[in-house]
Amino acid sequence: xxxxxxxxxxxxxxxxxxxxxxxxxxxxxxxxxxxxxxxxxxxxxxxxxxxxxxxxxxxxxxxxxxxxxxxxxxxxxxxxxxxxxxxxxxxxxxxxxxxxxxxxxxxxxxxxxxxxxxxxxxxxxxxxxxxxxxxxxxxxxxxxxxxxxxxxxxxxxxxxxxxxxxxxxxxxxxxxxxxxxxxxxxxxxxxxxxxxxxxxxxxxxxxxxxxxxxxxxxxxxxxxxxxxxxxxxxxxxxxxxxxxxxxxxxxxxxxxxxxxxxxxxxxxxxxxxxxxxxxxxxxxxxxxxxxxxxxxxxxxxxxxxxxxxxxxxxxxxxxxxxxxxxxxxxxxxxxxxxxxxxxxxxxxxxxxxxxxxxxxxxxxxxxxxxxxxxxxxxxxxxxxxxxxxxxxxxxxxxxxxxxxxxxxxxxxxxxxxxxxxxxxxxxxxxxxxxxxxxxxxxxxxxxxxxxxxxxxxxxxxxxxxxxxxxxxxxxxxxxxxxxxxxxxxxxxxxxxxxxx
Numbered sequence: 001x002x003x004x005x006x007x008x009x010x011x012x013x014x015x016x017x018x019x020x021x022x023x024x025x026x027x028x029x030x031x032x033x034x035x036x037x038x039x040x041x042x043x044x045x046x047x048x049x050x051x052x053x054x055x056x057x058x059x060x061x062x063x064x065x066x067x068x069x070x071x072x073x074x075x076x077x078x079x080x081x082x083x084x085x086x087x088x089x090x091x092x093x094x095x096x097x098x099x100x101x102x103x104x105x106x107x108x109x110x111x112x113x114x115x116x117x118x119x120x121x122x123x124x125x126x127x128x129x130x131x132x133x134x135x136x137x138x139x140x141x142x143x144x145x146x147x148x149x150x151x152x153x154x155x156x157x158x159x160x161x162x163x164x165x166x167x168x169x170x171x172x173x174x175x176x177x178x179x180x181x182x183x184x185x186x187x188x189x190x191x192x193x194x195x196x197x198x199x200x201x202x203x204x205x206x207x208x209x210x211x212x213x214x215x216x217x218x219x220x221x222x223x224x225x226x227x228x229x230x231x232x233x234x235x236x237x238x239x240x241x242x243x244x245x246x247x248x249x250x251x252x253x254x255x256x257x258x259x260x261x262x263x264x265x266x267x268x269x270x271x272x273x274x275x276x277x278x279x280x281x282x283x284x285x286x287x288x289x290x291x292x293x294x295x296x297x298x299x300x301x302x303x304x305x306x307x308x309x310x311x312x313x314x315x316x317x318x319x320x321x322x323x324x325x326x327x328x329x330x331x332x333x334x335x336x337x338x339x340x341x342x343x344x345x346x347x348x349x350x351x352x353x354x355x356x357x358x359x360x361x362x363x364x365x366x367x368x369x370x371x372x373x374x375x376x377x378x379x380x381x382x383x384x385x386x387x388x389x390x391x392x393x394x395x396x397x398x399x400x401x402x403x404x405x406x407x408x409x410x411x412x413x414x415x416x417x418x419x420x421x422x423x424x425x426x427x428x429x430x431x432x433x434x435x436x437x438x439x440x441x442x443x444x445x446x447x448x449x450x451x452x453x454x455x456x457x458x459x460x461x462x463x464x465x466x467x468x469x470x471x472x473x474x475x476x477x478x479x480x481x482x483x484x485x486x487x488x489x490x491x492x493x494x495x496x497x498x499x500x
Contacts, residue, residue, distance in 0.1 A: 002104045002163075003164070004104040004105070008112070011187045016216055017213040018214075018219060019209075027078050028043050038068075086122050092166075105160075106129070107134045108136065109150065109165070111146055112138060117135075136150070145172040145176055146172040148179055148180050189219070219235070242270060242271055244447075262425070264402040266470050267403040267468070289386075291474070292412070293327070293472060295409065297379035297475075299412040303369065303372070305363045317349040317355040317359070322346065322348065322349065330474060384420065385483045386485075399428060400427040405429075426442060427442060429447065430448060
């Protein structure tokens with residue numbers, strides 16, 4: 001016989017809750033959701049009870065004061081929670097199938113008090129085992145891996161010619177297997193440094209099992225992504241930062257009777273995908289294609305110089321590059337020179353004289369300014385039609401969702417809709433700067449209190465945490481499908497359809 005054996009827990013099967021100790025608080029919460037006294041009594045009893053088998057452990061339940069449930073009901077509830085928490089390690093399924101295709105006999109081995117029949121059922125459910133595979137557990141074989149006894153019993157029973165064992169425990173699955181002549185392969189399902197740090201911190205919290213559960217979910221997601229660098233980044237950094245924020249957004253929307261959650265491009269893309277996965281009721285999810293560049297012409301339809309300064313960082317042109325400022329107006333130095341005869345003899349605005357010169361050429365030029373005003377008027381009509389189409393204007397209630405920082409998009413969009421007699425649209429931010437634009441430009445709420453989220457991390461959060469397949473929106477166009485966003489030339493792509 002050519003034999004391939006696999007440890008079960010943290011090798012073939014992983015707990016969503018990350019840690020076996022977390023199963024019991026989850027169970028206690030379900031047994032006594034409104035009775036902390038009974039929850040604590042159950043946990044103390046369950047943590048201290050001893051027994052080689054599951055049935056032996058629960059034999060003392062009758063005298064433990066766990067009223068409200070029979071012993072059998074308690075056992076079935078624990079098995080139900082265990083079954084819910086267990087999922088296949090996706091990195092092991094192909095490995096098992098590979099051994100099977102090469103003619104190896106597959107067996108699953110565990111130092112465990114749960115029965116082989118229960119574990120077999122889970123392994124079958126998760127497509128890890130076949131009906132003919134044997135599950136060997138210490139409580140039924142009266143021997144354990146961690147002292148080598150179970151390996152010796154298996155060898156004495158089956159006399160394999162070749163035997164390869166796989167497991168995550170360096171002592172039980174590797175050292176003791178090799179000590180008993182088994183070719184052992186270590187399976188790495190350990191926590192990453194950040195996951196391990198959170199697991200350690202969880203011990204200092206009264207309900208730290210909830211944090212451990214979240215860490216377990218991160219590990220599961222990471223391994224389902226085959227533990228690639230991208231999967232590690234998404235599971236350990238992006239999801240823990242954004243997912244609580246998105247959950248709170250949905251809660252806020254329900255409490256405020258919001259019709260549309262408007263996830264602003266491009267930073268809102270990942271948040272939208274998380275919200276879609278949560279599948280909330282009674283609120284529609286929408287990806288709103290907006291940017292400073294797509295809104296500025298509609299926003300400046302009255303050609304107000306101060307309005308332009310209001311959306312510039314620090315409300316000043318000083319230290320701003322001329323090319324970047326012209327980019328907002330969707331023009332260039334060359335076009336300004338060739339079409340309107342306007343020259344800028346400086347690359348960066350470094351003095352007040354240069355600032356005044358730039359504003360004069362934009363807002364008070366005899367040919368460029370009337371042309372720009374006409375463009376702004378057309379842009380306003382398109383933007384308003386787009387806002388109506390997306391539920392921003394009209395009787396529906398919207399809540400915008402964005403990473404945050406300053407609030408320029410909130411200012412621009414709300415000035416546009418307010419001028420039409422509509423209510424301003426509130427915004428929920430991940431975080432804000434100390435100089436965030438005030439509430440007069442629309443209500444806002446930050447998830448992280450000001451200062452808790454370091455805004456020096458803006459580039460990382462916007463470029464990596466909020467990576468999006470969509471380029472910057474530069475404007476809008478009308479076609480047979482309604483009003484759709486415009487992207488930089490050569491970057492037109494399929495548009496998201498509204499969810500909900």
